[in-house]
Amino acid sequence: MKTLVEVQNLKKNYGEKQAVKSISFKINENEILGLLGPNGSGKTTTIGMMLGLLKPTSGKILIEGDKIEEDRIKILQKINFISPYIELPKKLTVKQNLIVFGKLYKIKNLNDRIDYLTSKLRLNDILNRITGELSSGQKNRASLAKSLINNPKVLLLDEPTASLDPEIGDFIRSFLEDYKKEKKISILLASHNMNEVTRLCKSILMMKDGIIVDSGSPAKLIEKHGRKNLEEVFLKLSRSPNEHN
Amino acid sequence: MYGLFLRHFYLITRSFPRILDLIYWPSIQITLWGFISNFFASHTTYYNNAVGVILTCAILYDFLFRTSIGFNMLFLEEIWSRNFTNLFIAPMKISEILTSLIFTALVRALIGLIPAVLLTSPLFGISILELGIYLFFLFLSLYIFGITLGILVSAGLLRFGPSFENIAWSTMFLLAPFGCIYYPIEILPELFQKIAYILPLVYIFEEARNILINNTVDISNLIQAFMLNIIYIIISITLFFYSFNKARDKGTLINIGE
Numbered sequence: 001m002k003t004l005v006e007v008q009n010l011k012k013n014y015g016e017k018q019a020v021k022s023i024s025f026k027i028n029e030n031e032i033l034g035l036l037g038p039n040g041s042g043k044t045t046t047i048g049m050m051l052g053l054l055k056p057t058s059g060k061i062l063i064e065g066d067k068i069e070e071d072r073i074k075i076l077q078k079i080n081f082i083s084p085y086i087e088l089p090k091k092l093t094v095k096q097n098l099i100v101f102g103k104l105y106k107i108k109n110l111n112d113r114i115d116y117l118t119s120k121l122r123l124n125d126i127l128n129r130i131t132g133e134l135s136s137g138q139k140n141r142a143s144l145a146k147s148l149i150n151n152p153k154v155l156l157l158d159e160p161t162a163s164l165d166p167e168i169g170d171f172i173r174s175f176l177e178d179y180k181k182e183k184k185i186s187i188l189l190a191s192h193n194m195n196e197v198t199r200l201c202k203s204i205l206m207m208k209d210g211i212i213v214d215s216g217s218p219a220k221l222i223e224k225h226g227r228k229n230l231e232e233v234f235l236k237l238s239r240s241p242n243e244h245n
Numbered sequence: 246m247y248g249l250f251l252r253h254f255y256l257i258t259r260s261f262p263r264i265l266d267l268i269y270w271p272s273i274q275i276t277l278w279g280f281i282s283n284f285f286a287s288h289t290t291y292y293n294n295a296v297g298v299i300l301t302c303a304i305l306y307d308f309l310f311r312t313s314i315g316f317n318m319l320f321l322e323e324i325w326s327r328n329f330t331n332l333f334i335a336p337m338k339i340s341e342i343l344t345s346l347i348f349t350a351l352v353r354a355l356i357g358l359i360p361a362v363l364l365t366s367p368l369f370g371i372s373i374l375e376l377g378i379y380l381f382f383l384f385l386s387l388y389i390f391g392i393t394l395g396i397l398v399s400a401g402l403l404r405f406g407p408s409f410e411n412i413a414w415s416t417m418f419l420l421a422p423f424g425c426i427y428y429p430i431e432i433l434p435e436l437f438q439k440i441a442y443i444l445p446l447v448y449i450f451e452e453a454r455n456i457l458i459n460n461t462v463d464i465s466n467l468i469q470a471f472m473l474n475i476i477y478i479i480i481s482i483t484l485f486f487y488s489f490n491k492a493r494d495k496g497t498l499i500n501i502g503e
């Protein structure tokens with residue numbers, strides 16, 4: 001299977017503080033990799049470096065063989081990101097936002113792309129509404145449409161269903177599963193929702209204090225740590241002293 | 246009550262731009278109006294033969310103000326709407342971001358300028374167009390300097406985050422006493438004159454007054470303003486790139502939008 005993302009010995013220091021301490025992992029095409037860890041474990045820093053928002057202290061990030069530090073623009077054309085901490089401009093309608101980002105990503109046949117996303121994400125009713133006036137679930141779907149506007153090969157998701165009701169959360173998860181299958185994209189999913197991670201991810205990285213303390217499929221991790229579910233594995237790894245330091 | 250006081254006290258003492266903001270606003274206001282009062286008290290006949298000079302200078306200064314603030318507003322809008330990260334993960338070069346902001350700031354400034362210019366004639370019987378072809382060069386010079394200030398403030402926002410916002414609003418007022426907008430440079434103390442001469446503003450406003458009052462043109466003022474503008478815009482763009490790299494190093498680009 002083709003590897004789309006390769007992270008090699010990635011480190012990030014903020015002065016004396018080591019936020020990420022030499023982590024390595026790969027994401028294949030048509031794969032969703034879960035990134036779990038307590039707050040401050042280095043997940044956001046890792047995602048920030050993959051997006052080119054943060055300069056790594058050392059190490060490499062390769063997207064389809066291109067290095068982010070050398071080919072930032074080329075890589076940003078085939079990657080995208082969604083996070084509840086980032087919003088679309090509130091005063092614009094959903095459609096205007098999609099047009100703006102479509103232009104920023106230099107999308108050809110932009111109208112067709114917007115029509116496709118509108119249909120897939122059920123945006124018809126909200127397409128011409130002001131983004132700032134939408135509910136959390138509607139904003140989330142609009143942001144997801146923005147994150148897919150460039151038909152990305154790699155999608156980084158930071159808490160994509162945080163603060164959503166169960167029905168919309170389920171819709172988003174089903175959508176992501178179908179979309180991944182259809183487009184064979186790679187997804188890195190950072191989430192604190194263990195059921196979501198168990199459902200969507202075949203493989204998981206558990207981060208703590210800037211390092212990957214364990215990895216594997218949800219079933220294997222549950223079995224290995226002798227717990228009932230992924231949440232218990234998470235709690236065990238989060239509370240145990242870090243042996244890798 | 247003490248808790249609420251503490252909430253704001255902690256906020257202010259943890260932010261250098263906020264402390265600076267508290268200190269320099271009153272100082273700048275007093276300095277600017279002190280010089281203006283001084284000038285009018287000692288030169289009561291200076292503007293007698295040139296009705297509209299003050300208004301013309303006010304329009305020129307407002308154009309500078311609109312350009313600079315307009316540029317900053319475009320940047321701040323992205324921070325306020327928490328869209329900053331979306332912008333910086335789009336496949337745009339920093340030079341492309343700057344170019345688009347520079348152009349958009351011009352459109353914003355012109356939207357404000359054109360009605361102001363049109364209103365002065367019917368309301369006050371004054372036309373700024375009396376400055377002739379030189380008006381274009383004066384506006385161009387002010388536009389470049391306004392953009393320069395906008396880029397400098399945006400570099401500060403990148404480097405220090407949203408707390409630098411207060412500086413964005415007050416850069417123009419900080420420079421106003423040195424710009425000699427409403428009075429000739431001679432009114433300033435010697436030390437202030439030295440500072441004023443390293444800014445393009447003094448040459449622009451001196452030349453505007455020279456054209457309107459003396460009906461002569463001193464090209465050297467325009468050239469001096471352009472040369473200084475080129476130096477400052479190169480410095481500001483360099484600083485912007487430096488701040489972007491620093492922000493990538495320190496993580497400001499991630500936190501600024503949150």
